[in-house]
Amino acid sequence: MRKSTLYLVITTILAVFLAACGTAVAQTPESEGRTLSVNGSAQVSLAPDIAYISIGVTTENADAAVAVEQNNRQTTNVINALEASGIAEQDILTTNFSIYITPTHTPEGREAETTFTVSNIVHVTLRDLDQIGEVLGTVVQAGANQITGIQFDVADKTTALSEARKLAVENSRTMAEELAEAANVSLGPVKSINYYGGNYPVAVQLERDMPAMDTGIVPISTGQLSITVDVNVVYEIR
Secondary structure (H helix, E strand, O other): OHHHHHHHHHHHHHHHHHHHHHHHHHOOHHHHOEEEEEEEEEEEEEOOOEEEEEEEEEEEEOOHHHHHHHHHHHHHHHHHHHHHOOOOHHHEEEEEEEEEEEEEEOOOOOEEEEEEEEEEEEEEEEOOHHHHHHHHHHHHHHOOOEEEEEEEEOOOOHHHHHHHHHHHHHHHHHHHHHHHHHOOOOEEEEEEEEEEEEEOOOEEOOOOEOOOOOOOOOOOOOOOEEEEEEEEEEEEEO
16 A cells, blocks of 8 residues: 555656656747848939039138128129029028138248138028039039039938838848748748838039139039838748
8 A cells, every 4th residue: 555655656746747847848949939030122213303512602811801701792692693593592501601710831831921711601402403503503603612512312202212111121021031941941920120221312522612713504413312221020930
């Protein structure tokens, strides 16, 4: 009788131990599912419909007041020329006005007469790209002698970004299917998606200091802009 009781106790303990071991195995990381992480990318091209231009006037004189007066006159002429070209007042913004000393030296290296340099730069938003060449020629004739660059952009990128996001996800799916097939596994549901996107407009750099001249219409090519979207998608694999 005692042997039967002892056997029953040992059997019960062994069953509890095996059940505990079974529970531990069920909770291992391997049983929680394997994953496949892939990066997808897409690029969408679109024509720019807006431009940003920095236009400036720089004057120099040994007398600071004279340099400022000359600059004020030329800058006023430039702004008037912009408005006469149809640029709205709210699309013309002063971004910098500065006065600084430019020392000059003799051939022997001795400091000569000090020159005061005055700079006034306006940021212009141009919404009609067909007139960009004419506007540049007009402002140079009006007294602008500093054009630091032209940046093209698209006012509304909503549709292009939406298309790029869809294409990037499709691209990630294609790569995931190829990798899964090569590894002899099957894709499960999506575990997570990380999205990275941005637009990189093209800047056209012109000569920094330009003498006043009869330029006429400046030839400008707008080209196309590209919006690139990247995603990282994690799939469960089986």
